[in-house]
Amino acid sequence: MKLRRARQVKKGRIEIIPMIDVMFFLLATFMLASLSMQNLHSLPINLPQGHAAPMPVQAKNTVTLTVTKEGKIFLDKTPVTIESLASTLKPMLTGTESNVIVAADGAATNGVTIQAMLKAREAGAQHFLIAVKHVD
Numbered sequence: 029m030k031l032r033r034a035r036q037v038k039k040g041r042i043e044i045i046p047m048i049d050v051m052f053f054l055l056a057t058f059m060l061a062s063l064s065m066q067n068l069h070s071l072p073i074n075l076p077q078g079h080a081a082p083m084p085v086q087a088k089n090t091v092t093l094t095v096t097k098e099g100k101i102f103l104d105k106t107p108v109t110i111e112s113l114a115s116t117l118k119p120m121l122t123g124t125e126s127n128v129i130v131a132a133d134g135a136a137t138n139g140v141t142i143q144a145m146l147k148a149r150e151a152g153a154q155h156f157l158i159a160v161k162h163v164d
Contacts, residue, residue, distance in 0.1 A: 073097070073133040075161040089126045091117065091153075093144055097135035101144050110143055117151040126152075131159040 073096055094102040101108050108116050120126075128148050132141045145156060 073131060075131065075134060075159055089120075089122055090129055090157075091120045091126065092129045092131055092159075093117075093148060095130075095132040095136045095141045095144055097133040099137060099140045101140070110140075110147060113144060113147040114151040117148055117153065121152050127155045127157055128153040129157045129159055 073094065092102075092104055094105075096102075101110065101113060103113070103116055103120065106116070117128075121128075128145075130141065130145060148156075
């Protein structure tokens with residue numbers, strides 16, 4: 029007659045459900061951390077909608093040129109006028125890797141936005157990036 033052990037030996041097993049929970053937690057954490065790492069110094073405005081592919085900003089030195097729907101102009105949240113834009117922007121642009129991010133409100137007039145971009149060109153800006161709200 030064969031006697032059984034009083035206690036059976038169970039093999040260890042890997043539970044997949046807690047691992048999935050941890051992976052979702054890490055995913056959410058990294059997504060929120062990457063959103064907080066964006067360096068856009070603009071005011072909250074209604075950007076025009078577009079289907080442009082997202083382009084990461086490679087330059088370390090970026091200046092945000094914001095045009096509100098009332099026609100007010102800001103450089104990194106600092107209010108400027110069309111006349112003082114070039115003199116204020118020139119010290120902010122250092123090196124050839126400087127980019128100017130143009131964040132213009134969808135209701136802003138094109139004339140003010142273009143005049144601001146021309147003044148930025150006079151100050152030495154070479155590359156302009158246009159901020160749009162991505163739509164699917």
